[in-house]
Each structure stands twice: as C-alpha cells, then as structure tokens.
Amino acid sequence: MPDKTPLSSAPSPGPDLDLRLVRYFTVVAEHLNFARAAAALHVAQPSLSRQIQRLEDALGVRLLERTPQGSTLTAAGAAFLPQAQALLHNARHAVTTARDAAPPRTITVGYVEDLVITLAVRDLRRRFPTAHVRTRHLDWDEARALPDGRVDALVLRTPLPIPADGLQVTVLYDEPRALLVPTDHRLAGKESLTSADFADEPLVACAGMAAVWTGFWRLDPRSDGSPAPLGPLLVDTFEDKLEVVADGRAVALVPVGDRRCFLRDDLVTVPVEDIEPCQVVVATRHADPHPLLGPFRACAKENLVRGA
Numbered sequence: 001m002p003d004k005t006p007l008s009s010a011p012s013p014g015p016d017l018d019l020r021l022v023r024y025f026t027v028v029a030e031h032l033n034f035a036r037a038a039a040a041l042h043v044a045q046p047s048l049s050r051q052i053q054r055l056e057d058a059l060g061v062r063l064l065e066r067t068p069q070g071s072t073l074t075a076a077g078a079a080f081l082p083q084a085q086a087l088l089h090n091a092r093h094a095v096t097t098a099r100d101a102a103p104p105r106t107i108t109v110g111y112v113e114d115l116v117i118t119l120a121v122r123d124l125r126r127r128f129p130t131a132h133v134r135t136r137h138l139d140w141d142e143a144r145a146l147p148d149g150r151v152d153a154l155v156l157r158t159p160l161p162i163p164a165d166g167l168q169v170t171v172l173y174d175e176p177r178a179l180l181v182p183t184d185h186r187l188a189g190k191e192s193l194t195s196a197d198f199a200d201e202p203l204v205a206c207a208g209m210a211a212v213w214t215g216f217w218r219l220d221p222r223s224d225g226s227p228a229p230l231g232p233l234l235v236d237t238f239e240d241k242l243e244v245v246a247d248g249r250a251v252a253l254v255p256v257g258d259r260r261c262f263l264r265d266d267l268v269t270v271p272v273e274d275i276e277p278c279q280v281v282v283a284t285r286h287a288d289p290h291p292l293l294g295p296f297r298a299c300a301k302e303n304l305v306r307g308a
C-alpha cells in the first residue's frame with residue numbers, strides 16, 4: 001500500500017502554495033519519471049526532486065513514491081493531481097482576465113538578475129506618456145513569467161533558461177564572458193585568457209538549470225569533446241557561486257559586465273578571448289499583438305547597449 005503517513009505534523013489550515021511547485025508536480029505526474037519530467041521542464045533532476053520535496057513538505061503528505069523504475073502517485077498524489085491542474089488553469093485564467101481588464105496601454109517588462117532596463121523604460125514612458133509601464137525584477141529561475149503571461153517582455157541573457165519555442169528573441173548586444181577568480185589566484189593578474197589557461201580548473205554553476213545552460217557556463221564539453229572537470233558542488237544562487245570562488249574551491253565563467261562581481265574586493269574577473277559571448281536579448285511571446293512591444297524593442301535597442 002502507498003505510504004500515506006504525513007511527513008510532518010499536520011500543516012496549518014490553508015498552506016500557501018507556490019504555483020511553480022504545483023506545476024512541477026503536474027509534469028512529474030504526467031511522466032511518472034523524474035528524468036523525463038526534468039527534461040520537459042528544462043531543469044536539473046536533483047533540483048526538481050528538491051522542489052517536489054518542498055511541495056510535499058508544504059502539504060504535509062507524500063505525493064509520489066520513487067522507485068528505480070520510475071514513480072507512482074500515492075493516494076494523496078492522485079487526489080491532489082486534478083485539484084493541482086484546476087489550480088493552474090484557474091491561475092492562468094485569472095492572469096488573462098486581469099490583463100484583459102487592464103487599460104490597453106499597460107505593459108509589464110521583466111528583467112533578470114543584475115541587468116538594468118531603466119533607460120529603455122524611461123524612453124518608452126517619454127514616447128507614450130499615457131501608457132502604464134510597469135517593471136518586474138526576476139531571479140534566474142523565474143523566466144517562465146514570460147510564457148506564463150506575468151510579464152509582456154523579458155530582458156535577459158542567453159542561453160535562455162526556458163524553451164525558446166513560442167518566443168520572439170531580439171538581440172541587443174553581445175557580451176563577452178570572463179573568468180571569475182579570487183584576487184590571489186595564479187590568473188588574477190592577467191589582462192586576458194584563453195580557455196587553455198584554465199582547462200584543468202573546475203568551474204562551478206548554479207543548480208536547477210537545463211543542460212544547455214549549465215554546459216555553456218562550464219564549457220562542458222570542452223572544445224576537444226572531453227568533459228569539464230567536476231567542481232566541488234552545484235550552488236543554488238549566484239551569491240553562493242561568488243562564495244565558492246572566493247573560498248578558492250572553484251572558478252566560474254560570468255558575463256563580463258555582471259555588476260554583482262564588482263561588489264566584492266576579494267574577487268576579480270579576467271576576459272576570456274577564445275569562447276563565444278553570451279547575448280543580452282529582449283524576449284516576447286511570438287506573434288503577441290501588444291501595441292507597446294514594438295516600441296519597447298526599439299527603445300531597448302537604442303538604450304540598452306553594452307556598458308550602459
């Protein structure tokens with residue numbers, strides 16, 4: 001019989017549910033396999049397992065039984081699944097209803113992590129003084145706000161942390177990558193590097209990202225097809241990445257203009273010459289008829305340039 005024993009003491013009535021975790025559960029329930037669900041969601045499998053555990057902890061029940069052959073729904077999971085699907089449907093409907101009721105010249109522009117969009121937003125407001133232009137800062141794992149309809153446009157770096165299917169992507173500029181090292185590292189004083197200079201150094205990356213994203217930032221595989229050296233761990237946040245590098249346990253590739261790297265005086269970046277750059281882009285939903293998207297793209301291309 002499936003284990004229906006609560007994982008902890010009974011939760012307080014009406015726990016707050018993270019809709020992202022609910023969505024993750026519905027995808028796992030559809031595939032009944034964490035590896036296939038992680039691939040469909042473009043997240044790492046260990047991160048997906050942690051997110052499901054968080055949902056189970058919030059609910060106070062076990063939703064899935066994990067076996068080497070796959071996963072099965074517990075009685076609690078089978079009961080929760082249709083409610084979870086209805087919850088996600090109602091959430092999407094609520095977003096659509098709110099958007100339809102908003103004034104026609106309302107736009108929400110998202111931006112990820114350290115990127116700054118002030119000049120483009122200011123220019124858009126100048127061109128359309130009666131428009132309601134809102135901004136929303138997002139962490140690296142919140143890019144689904146665009147396909148989910150919570151933002152109309154999203155300024156972020158490539159590789160995209162979400163599938164590009166159904167998106168229109170406008171490149172603003174190329175941004176070289178740099179090696180982040182402690183100030184006492186053997187490469188810290190160099191003017192520039194090639195990938196051969198740190199071929200044996202382990203590169204740390206954030207957990208929970210798709211393989212293409214992690215591979216891009218860890219140079220994995222290397223140009224000769226060999227795997228990149230394994231770092232001591234995967235970290236959950238960019239700030240944790242900075243700490244691992246400062247502690248001397250690994251190095252990291254970062255965008256050369258990432259402002260967060262300059263907040264610490266124990267770290268330094270050195271440009272890497274022989275690897276492709278990342279790109280800063282504006283992403284929107286494909287064929288979205290929103291009247292302010294075209295003008296925002298124009299404002300972004302004019303104002304969001306490298307070094308601005």
